[in-house]
Amino acid sequence: MEPNFDALQLIAELALGIVGFSAILIGLSRSSDGFSAPDNFRIQLLTYSAFGAMFGSILPFAIFNDRNLELAWLINCWIICIYSVIGLLVFPKKMLLLREQGHKEIFPIKVYFFQTGILSTIFITSGLMITGHLTELTNIYIVCLILFLLQSSVAFIRTMFVRVR
Secondary structure (H helix, E strand, O other), rough: OOOOOOHHHHHHHHHHHHHHHHHHHHHEEEEEEEEOHHHHHHHHHHHHHHHHHHHHHHHHHHHOOOOOHHHHHHHHHHHHHHHHHHHHHHHHHHHHHHHHOOOOOOOOOOHHHHHHHHHHHHHHHHHHHHHHHOHHHHHHHHHHHHHHHHHHHHHHHHHHOOOOO
16 A cells, blocks of 8 residues: 555656746736736646646655554545545636626536536545545545646636637
């Protein structure tokens, strides 16, 4: 049940690259007014998801030791679960608000369900790991982190190629 530290390291490096992109994007924003509301939302989602993947993959390096693997897994799963709940409380509501403000073409309902579905899947999966219903903790934990990376990548692509008019 020891984590795959090579996979976690790769996920952390990818997430750090995405976080670096968002920092550059924010730093190079040329508008004196800042970002539009949809762009601001997408950058927040991108950063949130990338930080989730990055810290979720770094955390096992600090927590795991040979003495108590079960407790270490429980701590990791709780942190990922709570982090996904925070995302579920913030981002779906913001996206619906942006849709109501007239940005339906930027946030189609398919994107809403996709992004909310990813956070929901992470929440449900981490909850099942906490309760003991899922036993392949190493693989499932990595899948949760990859889902954070997927969400961050979708936000990255949408920020780059779907522009606000």
